[in-house]
Amino acid sequence: MRAPIGNFADATPAPDCLDLLTPPVADAVRGWQGDVPAEQLVFVDTDPEVADTAAFVEHYGAELFDVSANCVVVAGRRGGETTLAACVVLSRTRVDVNGVVRKQLGSRKASFAPMDTAVQETGMEYGGITPIGLPAGxxxxVDPAVVDTEWVLIGSGRRRGKLIVPGKVFGGLPGAVVVAGLGG
Known part of the structure; x- marks a missing residue:
């Protein structure tokens, strides 16, 4: 199979390579009920040493920068309660944690979740966290620019490999809210 974007030597429909995904991502693909068929979620095998966006696009092609997205885990706090959430923005933008995220979560304070917390709670590797397979609830x-991008390159749950997904999928994932101004 040829990847819909980029020039990757190895592209496979995600349902055909569940063993290459972390358990929560594999479970989400296995039980997929999105608006597009699960076969349109494409796994591409990539070098884990260049998983971070800057190194990735330098290695695999600068044209991928505009279609790459990041999924970050944030923690909103109010009183003694902490709410974990995920945010998806295109790589050329930054998540507005102290403004948009804080307000959306109804928190007094919001910040990026500690790496250990993000990894433990998602069951995914740091640097590969994806919105597909996040914990229930x-x-x-999701920034609207992500939904409006035809094909989006995002983590696969591991540092090795990425998923290429139609942008419209992100607005329909469990718990998804498209939030204007999320990525600034």
Whole structure:
């Protein structure tokens, strides 16, 4: 199979390579009920040493920068309560944690979740966290630019490999809310 974007040597429909995904991502793909068929979620095998966006696009092609997205885990706090959530923005933008995220979560304070917390709670590797397979009940804040991008390159749950997904999928994921101004 040829990847819909980029020039990757190895592209496979995600349902055909569940063993290459972390358990929560594999479970989400296995039980997929999105608006597009699960076969349109494409796994591409990539070098884990260049998983971070800057190194990735330098290695695999600068044209991927505009279609790459990041999924970050945030923690909103109010009183003694902490709410974990995920945010998805295009890589060329930054998540507005102290403004948009804080307000959306109804928190007094919001910050990026500690790496250990993000890894433990998602069951995914740091640097590969994806919105596909997040814990049930988590808010998923998505920037409209992600939804409006035809094909989006995002983590696969591991540092090795990425998923290429139609942008419209992100607005329909469990817990998803499309939030204007999320990525600034």
């Amino acid at each position: 988590w808010p998923l804040l």
